[in-house]
Amino acid sequence: MREIVVAAAQMGGIQKAETREEVVLRMIDLMDAAHEAGANFIVYPELSLTTFFCRYYMENESESDVWFETEMPNPRTAPLFARAKGYGMSMSFGYAELTKDGQHFNTSIQVDGDGNIVGKYRKTHLPGHSEFDENRAFQHLEKRYFEPGDTGFPVYRTLGGLFGMCICNDRRWPETYRVMGLQGVEMVTLGYNTPAVNAEKPSEGPQARLFHNRLVLQSGAYQNSTWVVAVAKAGDEDGYPLIAGTMIVDPDGRVVAETQTQGDEIVVHACDLDETRFGKATIFDFARHRRVEHYTRIVEQTGVIEPAE
Numbered sequence: 058m059r060e061i062v063v064a065a066a067q068m069g070g071i072q073k074a075e076t077r078e079e080v081v082l083r084m085i086d087l088m089d090a091a092h093e094a095g096a097n098f099i100v101y102p103e104l105s106l107t108t109f110f111c112r113y114y115m116e117n118e119s120e121s122d123v124w125f126e127t128e129m130p131n132p133r134t135a136p137l138f139a140r141a142k143g144y145g146m147s148m149s150f151g152y153a154e155l156t157k158d159g160q161h162f163n164t165s166i167q168v169d170g171d172g173n174i175v176g177k178y179r180k181t182h183l184p185g186h187s188e189f190d191e192n193r194a195f196q197h198l199e200k201r202y203f204e205p206g207d208t209g210f211p212v213y214r215t216l217g218g219l220f221g222m223c224i225c226n227d228r229r230w231p232e233t234y235r236v237m238g239l240q241g242v243e244m245v246t247l248g249y250n251t252p253a254v255n256a257e258k259p260s261e262g263p264q265a266r267l268f269h270n271r272l273v274l275q276s277g278a279y280q281n282s283t284w285v286v287a288v289a290k291a292g293d294e295d296g297y298p299l300i301a302g303t304m305i306v307d308p309d310g311r312v313v314a315e316t317q318t319q320g321d322e323i324v325v326h327a328c329d330l331d332e333t334r335f336g337k338a339t340i341f342d343f344a345r346h347r348r349v350e351h352y353t354r355i356v357e358q359t360g361v362i363e364p365a366e
């Protein structure tokens with residue numbers, strides 16, 4: 058048995074006016090509750106330090122760069138790293154990363170109980186658009202503010218197992234889980250900020266979005282026999298609603314824990330990494346069952362090529 062007691066630390070809305078220091082205090086409160094509940098690993102949302110600023114059109118980088126971190130840890134997040142190290146607790150969280158050579162990424166890191174960054178991931182699948190779109194009820198400018206990630210989907214050894222990360226829209230793409238599954242991943246952690254309404258289709262509201270959220274997390278877990286921990290930035294941000302739906306999914310695709318509120322809330326579950334073994338050795342024994350000679354299109358084609366008339 059290789060048990061990890063995981064706390065999925067959902068955060069309610071972060072308002073535009075909220076400082077990093079105020080947000081970090083909320084994250085520390087969640088970490089204290091996780092410690093009380095016996096957790097040794099805490100997972101926070103995508104862009105956990107700021108509001109989802111991609112909903113706002115900003116013309117110049119001088120304006121949008123205020124939402125980015127130029128180093129990690131940094132003076133604003135140091136108290137969080139210190140509290141985690143004091144507890145010997147691993148953590149993962151997302152933030153907007155501005156690198157020394159001026160690259161912008163939607164990033165997530167995993168930090169072990171000694172405070173070492175053991176995993177770093179930069180969001181691959183950026184949804185939305187790069188120019189102001191007047192046809193949208195609100196903007197989703199991730200393609201404006203971030204570059205596609207350059208890390209791929211790494212899997213790394215920590216906490217006695219094989220871990221990987223993805224971010225938000227990545228969870229909708231089966232390739233995300235399979236690339237990690239082909240590295241033996243036993244737990245995928247991810248955060249998301251998902252608008253409660255489709256900006257291009259107002260009839261698609263929170264119920265549909267919560268359905269799709271659950272659908273893709275359960276299928277990703279089951280089809281790769283891995284745990285999936287998915288954590289929302291939920292609630293209302295300056296009048297813009299985000300879905301909750303934070304959950305922990307077991308390697309059979311079953312939801313074993315999920316939040317009940319739209320605010321700051323942890324759900325905790327003892328995840329035995331050995332529960333991934335049966336699926337990996339039988340129905341999803343990739344070596345025994347996959348037929349890669351028939352999968353060429355998946356890596357050779359980007360878009361659809363329909364058969365000739």
Ligand code: ING
Nearest residue numbers: 184225226227229249250251252
């Ligand atoms: N947010 C959304 C997400 O993938 C989205 C964008 C919502 C795309 C619904 C498609 C459908 O959950 C982020 N930040 O990717």
